[in-house]
Amino acid sequence: MALLSSPDPQFLLHLSKRKFPNPKLLLRNPNLRVSCSSGQLRLATKEAVTIDSSQLRIKEFLTDSELHAAVRLRIRTFYEFRESYGVEELRRSLTEREYEGLNDRISGKLVAFKRVACINATLPISGSLISAEGLCSECKFIEDGKERVVVGTLDLNQCLWLPDELTGRRPEVSGSNLMRAYISNVCVAKELQRNGLGFKLINKSKDLARVWGITDLYVHVAIDNEGAQKLYEKCGFVYESEEPAWKARFLGRTRRFLLWTDLKN
Ligand SMILES: CC(=O)SCCNC(=O)CCNC(=O)[C@H](O)C(C)(C)COP(=O)(O)OP(=O)(O)OC[C@H]1O[C@@H](n2cnc3c(N)ncnc32)[C@H](O)[C@@H]1OP(=O)(O)O
Secondary structure, three states: OEEEEEOHHHHHHHHHHOOOOOOOOEEOOEEEEEEOOOEEEEEEOOOOOOOOOHHHHHHHHHHHHHHHHHHHHHHHHHHOOOOOEEEEEEEHHHHHHHHHHHHHHHHOOOOOOEEEEEEEEEEOOHHHHHHHHHHHHHEEEEEEEEEEEEEEEEEEEEEEOOOOOOOOOOOOEEEEEEEEEEEEEEEEEEHOOOOOOHHHHHHHHHHHHHOOOEEEEEEEEEEHHHHHHHHHHOOOOHHHHHHOOOHHHHHHHOOOOEEEEEEEO
């Protein structure tokens, strides 16, 4: 199998014009789509949306409507739905369940969480974003009478551990002084990935964590999610531990790494 981590579009176009005997290509460039039928490699460039950085806002959510939009982005990113009878109902119930859970964590109803913030990256519906119709209709919200779209989101959780996840070792917990936090639910709209949004969101969460007095920040990542691992590595996270295979099997999911970064400096 050919493994291309940064395929050159010209090279792929060249390949696509030829019969390719066994074109099993594993592509990791999110802006390229490759399909293959009867030995013919087909290449399509996904509609890439560029960002006007001057319009980008990254901050903790303010309104209920924005929180709903952030949850819709999560459901859209983390679940794959096949269009079929009842799929809308399923989407709605997942969204409601996630919204209620997040709202409970943020409003302090769950004692295991000392403090939780949902940090969103948002853009106005204008310019090149208009071409991302699905994203705009699903993830829009109103702010000061104007429509904006949640294009990236994550949670910052100040707590000892997250349910069903590995627990960080640092810092040792003394008294009620909880200086450990975890980032979770990191996602960027697929139309806008590789524009630096993930990096900016993580940096924003580090800033907020410092304001909260956090010294040790953690994130869990599936061992096969290379894109996210590279992002966390770029943001200064390093390996601390990994989930045992039996536990991942028991929970019916891919094994996770636990990554750590020091916020003391
Ligand atoms: C705790 C958790 O939530 S783990 C789950 C993480 N979330 C997901 O997997 C959901 C689906 N994926 C996504 O939403 C996005 O791809 C994210 C959040 C992983 C990355 O967001 P993006 O905005 O695309 O990342 P961003 O553009 O900031 O990339 C920063 C760096 O991360 C690395 N990176 C990001 N995506 C990839 C990728 N697909 N392949 C390789 N490297 C990648 C690169 O080093 C990149 O720097 P570069 O562009 O200068 O090379």
